[in-house]
Amino acid sequence: MPIGAGSSLHYLVGPAIAFAVLGLLALFMRWAFGTGSAPTASPPADDGLLTRIATLSQREAALALRAVLSDAGIRSTIRFPAAHRADVLVFPEDAERARTLAASFAPPE
Template identity: 65%
Template structure:
């Protein structure tokens, strides 16, 4: 049976394929979605494996404290969660000693 040149029968196959792909995409998004809602920001108490021992307002001060901790044999890192804020983080087993050194630290 010849197809009329003005007919849209040639578009039926691709339209059905597109609809099927859209249904599969929606199903997969639903099936593999996380069961817990995502939070937009990380809470300040959530430091992962590390413990916050000091929060300073200057980057230079935080890096200087990190050098003091390093001289004492304490591994540390600095996180900058916001402008004019630097958190110094250490592993939990070194937290008590690091807090003592941070308390005597002059920025």
């Protein structure tokens, strides 16, 4: 039973259903895989394999302490978890010696 082409809009039903299904699918995917909130920057909960031996307020002071540790044969790194904060990290086997050197360290002014 053919439908007259002049008075019917049956050719729009298929694309309308397809767009509706795609829209519902997009909403479902956003709900299923969305994060729920904006990510926030937070300092790591732990230092991994490294041990924090000092926290300094200036980058230059942290670099100077790292140079002192390097001269003593201690491998170290610096982490900047926040503005105006620098953590000096070493391996656990060097932590005691590094803390001794850090205690006698006078940061440059």
